Each structure stands twice: as structure tokens, then as C-alpha cells.
Amino acid sequence: MNIKSALILAFFSSIYFSAFSQEKSEEYSDYSYLWEEDDKKKKKKKRKKKEKPIPVDTVITKADSLIINSDSLRYDALIIPADTLLPDTTKNIVTADTLQSEKPAKEPKPKRERVERPPISDFREPMVLPNEDGSINGGMTYTQIDGKDYVGLVLSPEFKIGKVGVGLNVPILYGLDDNSIRTEIFEDGVGVARLFRYIRYGKQKADPVYVKAGEISGLMLGYGGLMNNYTNSTSYEKRKVGIHADFNYDRFIGLELLYSDLNPESFNLFGARPYIRPLSSFPIKIINTLEVGASYIADKDQTAIITSDSTSTTYAFTKSGAKGLGLDMGVTLLSVPFIQIDLFASYAKLNISSDTLTQLANSFGENDFKTGSGSSVGLNFRMHFIADVFSTDIRIERLNNSDHYIPQFFNATYEINKDARIASLITTEGKNGIYGALRGHVLKKVSLGGSIMIPDEISAASPAFVELTADMERLANKFSFHGSYVKGDLDDLGDAFKFDERSLAKMRFIYHMNKFLATGVDYYWLFTPTADGGYQSTKYVMPYFGVSISL
Numbered sequence: 001m002n003i004k005s006a007l008i009l010a011f012f013s014s015i016y017f018s019a020f021s022q023e024k025s026e027e028y029s030d031y032s033y034l035w036e037e038d039d040k041k042k043k044k045k046k047r048k049k050k051e052k053p054i055p056v057d058t059v060i061t062k063a064d065s066l067i068i069n070s071d072s073l074r075y076d077a078l079i080i081p082a083d084t085l086l087p088d089t090t091k092n093i094v095t096a097d098t099l100q101s102e103k104p105a106k107e108p109k110p111k112r113e114r115v116e117r118p119p120i121s122d123f124r125e126p127m128v129l130p131n132e133d134g135s136i137n138g139g140m141t142y143t144q145i146d147g148k149d150y151v152g153l154v155l156s157p158e159f160k161i162g163k164v165g166v167g168l169n170v171p172i173l174y175g176l177d178d179n180s181i182r183t184e185i186f187e188d189g190v191g192v193a194r195l196f197r198y199i200r201y202g203k204q205k206a207d208p209v210y211v212k213a214g215e216i217s218g219l220m221l222g223y224g225g226l227m228n229n230y231t232n233s234t235s236y237e238k239r240k241v242g243i244h245a246d247f248n249y250d251r252f253i254g255l256e257l258l259y260s261d262l263n264p265e266s267f268n269l270f271g272a273r274p275y276i277r278p279l280s281s282f283p284i285k286i287i288n289t290l291e292v293g294a295s296y297i298a299d300k301d302q303t304a305i306i307t308s309d310s311t312s313t314t315y316a317f318t319k320s321g322a323k324g325l326g327l328d329m330g331v332t333l334l335s336v337p338f339i340q341i342d343l344f345a346s347y348a349k350l351n352i353s354s355d356t357l358t359q360l361a362n363s364f365g366e367n368d369f370k371t372g373s374g375s376s377v378g379l380n381f382r383m384h385f386i387a388d389v390f391s392t393d394i395r396i397e398r399l400n401n402s403d404h405y406i407p408q409f410f411n412a413t414y415e416i417n418k419d420a421r422i423a424s425l426i427t428t429e430g431k432n433g434i435y436g437a438l439r440g441h442v443l444k445k446v447s448l449g450g451s452i453m454i455p456d457e458i459s460a461a462s463p464a465f466v467e468l469t470a471d472m473e474r475l476a477n478k479f480s481f482h483g484s485y486v487k488g489d490l491d492d493l494g495d496a497f498k499f500d501e502r503s504l505a506k507m508r509f510i511y512h513m514n515k516f517l518a519t520g521v522d523y524y525w526l527f528t529p530t531a532d533g534g535y536q537s538t539k540y541v542m543p544y545f546g547v548s549i550s551l
Contacts, residue, residue: 139546225346392440
């Protein structure tokens with residue numbers, strides 16, 4: 001073999017061995033991923049032992065570095081200023097210290113909340129106020145006073161703004177006989193202030209503050225042992241301007257006040273009743289409604305009374321003071337949405353003495369005359385039907401009286417003639433009796449009420465008492481009626497509705513021709529002083545044509 005042949009043989013041998021080695025490598029290349037994957041897993045496990053798992057979207061912050069971990073990115077020692085982070089990237093930001101040992105935060109202990117006093121619905125709160133939303137009534141009128149003819153204009157607007165209510169009575173009467181404007185309404189007493197029937201703030205027993213100045217009617221002090229159905233105005237032109245207030249704090253403690261006449265000439269009838277609900281914070285429903293009060297009433301009225309002959313007189317038996325002291329208490333036995341039942345009791349004692357009264361008592365053979373006392377126990381049922389479409393109060397009370405005592409002594413007839421009222425105590429016998437009252441409303445458009453006090457044996461020494469009220473506003477959009485009637489010293493119930501010197505009546509009838517125009521008549525049976533120091537009943541009939549607008 002020559003050199004040329006040897007080189008050719010060596011070339012082909014190298015090609016053969018190269019091809020053989022290539023085939024062997026490709027034969028095992030498809031399974032190489034097995035050991036390559038194992039190596040990757042081992043490296044990953046080692047890395048996991050060194051680092052804790054971090055959620056994909058979590059950012060860990062330290063004072064000098066941040067770690068951002070996603071599927072395929074890892075940035076170590078990346079510094080990002082705190083104020084450059086976008087709002088949505090900070091929702092999962094936590095501190096490294098928190099990741100290392102995150103302990104649940106202790107919940108703060110709840111503060112001891114103040115126990116709310118349970119709501120107390122008071123049955124002495126009026127269910128409906130007349131003309132509660134306000135109205136404007138008035139027009140041209142004609143009337144006779146003391147036998148003289150008058151024509152003029154009478155306006156009686158009532159307004160309400162929030163808790164404030166105002167009622168006016170503005171008569172402008174021109175005398176056809178003497179051709180002059182009648183000014184007697186502005187003379188003596190409170191004068192021009194009589195133009196205001198009332199100014200009121202709040203609603204009694206419903207609001208923490210209630211104040212009313214002006215004409216006061218139907219007033220009950222406490223639970224009515226000493227004063228019930230009281231009115232301070234028995235005259236049309238000589239109306240008194242009094243003040244009545246009731247303040248209560250947190251349904252716990254309160255004070256009720258009354259002053260009958262702001263005329264500064266003398267100290268007129270004054271009443272005060274502090275009261276307390278000492279257990280109002282207790283969770284027991286019956287006990288926490290307990291109310292206890294004490295009433296004090298004093299009347300030293302020596303205001304000059306102008307008589308019809310232009311002279312004046314004063315009361316004889318109030319000079320030393322007509323006083324009364326009362327204690328009462330009440331509790332709500334049941335209170336559910338459709339009925340509330342209240343139990344109450346009262347004790348009252350009169351203290352009226354003067355030399356003049358003693359002399360008069362001696363003339364009747366009462367040589368040891370002293371005013372007496374009385375007590376009462378009663379229930380009141382307040383019922384609501386069909387979502388307060390119809391509501392009613394039913395009150396029944398048993399009266400126990402000693403001699404020389406009249407229950408609810410300061411009532412609507414007291415202001416007619418105080419001397420006559422006090423003198424009647426001399427012959428009053430201690431007869432027990434019953435007092436009942438019924439009041440209700442329908443759709444707050446019709447409000448009716450009445451009360452009666454009946455001794456077990458009715459006589460002149462044990463008289464009865466009757467009272468009626470009615471308020472109807474725009475029935476069938478045509479008729480309105482507002483009225484009150486009182487009669488006391490009844491020795492025969494057959495005389496209950498006969499007008500005489502024992503009666504008081506105020507009535508207004510209105511026919512609405514449309515939303516703005518109306519015609520009607522006002523009727524008053526009230527009293528005026530006489531020349532001999534007494535009183536005489538006076539009738540006022542005042543037809544009118546004008547406006548009637550509900551606000």
C-alpha cells in the first residue's frame with residue numbers, strides 16, 4: 001500500500017466513527033430533560049428553604065429596599081420612594097416585621113353605653129291641638145254690647161312656625177249710637193296685650209320645654225286633684241293674659257308653673273308642681289313610668305275690678321290667700337300600640353281662712369269652720385284604632401271628700417266669681433262621687449270631649465259639674481265648628497244645659513263658601529262685673545262675612 005492509498009483509507013475511517021458517535025448521542029437525547037429537570041427542582045427547593053413564599057402581587061417594604069416578585073421577575077435591592085407608589089399598588093403593602101410575626105390586633109373593649117330611658121307616653125298630652133296647622137278667619141261683623149249697636153271688623157288669625165304658635169283676636173268695632181270706636185278692650189289690666197289670644201312654644205308633655213302665654217283653658221295641674229278644667233278668661237273684652245309652662249329634663253325631673261294674670265296690680269293665682277320619675281332608668285316597664293309630684297296653689301287676687309258704674313271692687317275672701325296643697329302619683333300599667341292604661345291617685349287639702357269668711361260661716365252655724373280635704377283614685381284608658389285614625393281617652397275616677405271641700409276646686413267656674421266659689425265651701429257636705437271624662441278625635445278633623453263630676457247624692461250642698469268641648473274643621477270642605485261649654489254648681493242635672501249665671505260658653509260656626517270666603521257667627525255667654533261688685537252673664541252674638549283660610 002502506497003502512501004496515497006493509506007491517506008484515502010484514513011479519511012473514510014474518520015467519517016465512519018464520526019457518524020457512529022453522532023447516532024449514539026441522538027439515541028439518548030430525548031430523555032435528557034429528566035435529569036435536567038431534577039437539577040432545576042433541587043435548586044428551587046434550596047432557594048425555598050432560604051426564602052418564604054411571597055404572594056404574586058405583594059410588595060415588601062423596608063427602610064432601604066423593596067422586593068417585587070412576579071411569575072418571572074425578581075428585583076433585589078430596588079429602592080422606590082414611598083410617595084411614588086401608585087394607589088392601586090399599595091393595597092397589599094405590608095412591612096417585613098409584620099410578615100415575620102403578624103399577630104391579630106386585640107379588639108378594643110366596647111364602651112359601656114348609657115342606658116336610654118324608655119319612652120313615656122303621657123295621657124295628659126293633648127291628642128289634637130285646635131287649628132294645629134294655622135288658619136286665618138275674620139271679616140265684617142255686627143253685634144250688640146250693653147244694648148248698643150256696633151259694626152266693624154274682627155280678625156282671628158292663627159300661625160304656626162315650627163314649635164311656635166300664635167293666635168290673635170283683633171276686634172275693631174264702631175259704635176252706631178255714639179259714632180266712635182269701642183276702646184274698652186284696651187282699658188285697665190293688660191290692655192293691648194289682650195289682642196294676643198296666645199303665644200305658644202312646644203306641646204305640653206310631648207316636648208322638654210312648653211310655654212304658653214295668653215288665654216288659658218282646660219288646664220289640669222298634675223293629675224287634677226286640686227286644679228282641673230281651669231280657665232283664666234271668663235270675659236270677652238276683659239280677657240286675662242296668663243302664663244303656663246311645663247319643663248322636664250330627660251324624662252326624669254320636671255316643673256309645671258301657672259300664673260293666671262300678668263296684671264301687675266296684685267299677686268294673682270299662682271300654681272307650681274315639681275315632679276320626678278325616680279325609677280325611670282330601671283328596665284322594668286311598669287316601675288320606670290312612676291311619677292310623683294306635689295302641687296301648691298295660692299291666690300291673693302286683689303286686682304281692682306271695674307264695675308259697670310265706673311267704680312271698682314276687689315275680692316273679699318282672697319285677701320288672706322286661697323291656698324291648696326296636693327300630692328299625687330301615677331304609673332303606666334300597660335302600653336302597647338293600640339292601648340295605654342294609666343293608674344293615678346291624688347290627695348289635696350284646701351287652706352282658705354279670713355275673718356270675713358269666718359264671720360260668714362258663723363252666720364250659717366258653722367262655728368268651727370275649716371276647709372277640708374279630699375282624695376281620689378282613677379284609671380285612664382287611651383286607645384288608638386286603625387293607625388291612629390280614631391283615638392280616644394276614657395277616664396274614670398273615684399272621689400272621697402270631707403266636709404267643706406270641693407274636688408277640683410280650681411276649675412272653670414272659679415274665675416267667674418271667686419268669692420261665691422269660696423263661700424260655697426261653708427255649706428258643702430263631704431259626699432263621695434265619681435268623675436268621668438271622654439275625649440277623642442277622628443282623622444284629626446273632628447275632636448270631641450266632655451266630662452262630668454257627679455256626687456253620690458246631688459244637692460246644693462254637693463253640686464255636680466258638666467263640661468263639653470268640640471272642634472270640627474272643614475267637614476265635607478264646608479263646615480267648621482269650635483266650641484266649649486261649662487256649667488258648675490249643679491244641684492239638678494236637668495239644668496245642665498240651661499244658660500244662667502253658672503254657665504260659660506264660647507262657640508264659633510263657619511260655613512265655607514270656597515277655599516277663601518266664609519260666613520259664620522260667634523256666640524259668647526260670658527260675664528261682666530256689676531255695680532254691686534258681683535257679675536252678670538252677658539250674651540254676645542256676632543255674625544260675620546269674610547275670609548277663612550287654612551294654612
